[in-house]
Amino acid sequence: MLKIAYSDVFRYAVPEKHRFPMQKYIMIPERLLDEGTITSDNFFAPKRLSEAEILTTHTEEYWHKLKTQTLTRKEARAIGFEMTEVLVERGRYIAHATYECALYAKKYGVAMNVAGGTHHAFADHGEGFCVFNDVCIASNLLLMRDEAKKILVIDLDVHQGNGNASIMANEPRVFVFSMHGTKNYPFRKPPSDLDIGLENGTGDAEYLRVLQETLPLLIAQVNPDMIFYQSAVDVLATDKLGKLGLTQAGCKARDEYVMQTAKAADIPVAIVMGGGYSEDVEDVVEAHCNTFRAAQEIYFNKVRPYALEGQD
Numbered sequence: 352m353l354k355i356a357y358s359d360v361f362r363y364a365v366p367e368k369h370r371f372p373m374q375k376y377i378m379i380p381e382r383l384l385d386e387g388t389i390t391s392d393n394f395f396a397p398k399r400l401s402e403a404e405i406l407t408t409h410t411e412e413y414w415h416k417l418k419t420q421t422l423t424r425k426e427a428r429a430i431g432f433e434m435t436e437v438l439v440e441r442g443r444y445i446a447h448a449t450y451e452c453a454l455y456a457k458k459y460g461v462a463m464n465v466a467g468g469t470h471h472a473f474a475d476h477g478e479g480f481c482v483f484n485d486v487c488i489a490s491n492l493l494l495m496r497d498e499a500k501k502i503l504v505i506d507l508d509v510h511q512g513n514g515n516a517s518i519m520a521n522e523p524r525v526f527v528f529s530m531h532g533t534k535n536y537p538f539r540k541p542p543s544d545l546d547i548g549l550e551n552g553t554g555d556a557e558y559l560r561v562l563q564e565t566l567p568l569l570i571a572q573v574n575p576d577m578i579f580y581q582s583a584v585d586v587l588a589t590d591k592l593g594k595l596g597l598t599q600a601g602c603k604a605r606d607e608y609v610m611q612t613a614k615a616a617d618i619p620v621a622i623v624m625g626g627g628y629s630e631d632v633e634d635v636v637e638a639h640c641n642t643f644r645a646a647q648e649i650y651f652n653k654v655r656p657y658a659l660e661g662q663d
């Protein structure tokens with residue numbers, strides 16, 4: 352079955368006008384439940400990262416500052432949320448959830464985190480709404496525990512995964528692929544194993560063409576036994592920060608293509624959500640929900656419209 356990591360702690364209270372649409376963490380599960388894409392049985396409550404697990408990836412100094420709430424103002428501003436103990440706790444659950452998703456993906460083919468994809472977190476600092484780097488922590492745990500030997504990160508967030516690139520620069524067992532807007536944050540992009548920078552305004556056809564040209568070759572070349580897929584929806588034309596031009600249908604086709612390709616190659620996929628900053632939060636929620644719908648369709652033959660049980 353489709354295992355989905357979710358916890359109330361994922362939702363963090365932010366000021367109403369904050370750029371990060373926290374309400375999506377309530378709206379996504381609610382919508383999926385209401386429409387029958389999932390039931391409450393699909394959810395699992397993730398555990399929390401231990402300090403030792405954090406230190407597989409982050410520096411002692413950074414962790415100490417987080418633990419003691421002693422980041423400088425500048426360091427906190429780079430992250431973009433008010434720094435509190437709750438925010439740090441939240442990050443610990445989200446990152447462990449991504450690791451647990453990888454383990455479930457090995458069992459069921461796919462598993463999804465309602466949060467995660469915090470790819471702007473570096474070993475020694477956070478930025479761009481990212482405190483801990485969940486995919487890198489999860490990768491390091493999998494490798495350390497011999498639960499994966501070769502990992503492919505497919506990062507399709509519109510922003511380059513600078514934290515992933517930096518943390519995994521000297522880790523040959525993790526191949527980081529990032530396809531993003533070339534003229535967008537982060538403006539200094541440490542090299543991933545493969546970076547594809549797209550021009551502003553790139554639309555569905557061109558985007559999907561590049562992805563289809565790249566992904567099968569990449570999977571053949573890397574030969575991974577685990578994939579992390581960052582399925583951010585800030586590639587939408589409606590996104591305030593994105594600058595690309597994908598439609599909802601294009602974004603869904605992207606997700607379907609990644610899952611179909613991974614499934615055909617029989618490689619487990621752990622999916623993390625990443626960003627989405629459309630003016631109307633509806634656009635963000637709908638696009639994220641499409642990723643869950645696609646997983647149910649492709650892996651579990653659960654196709655919409657869903658029959659409502661107990662109704663004629």
Ligand SMILES: [Zn+2]
Nearest residue numbers: 508510585626
């Ligand atoms: Zn992003």
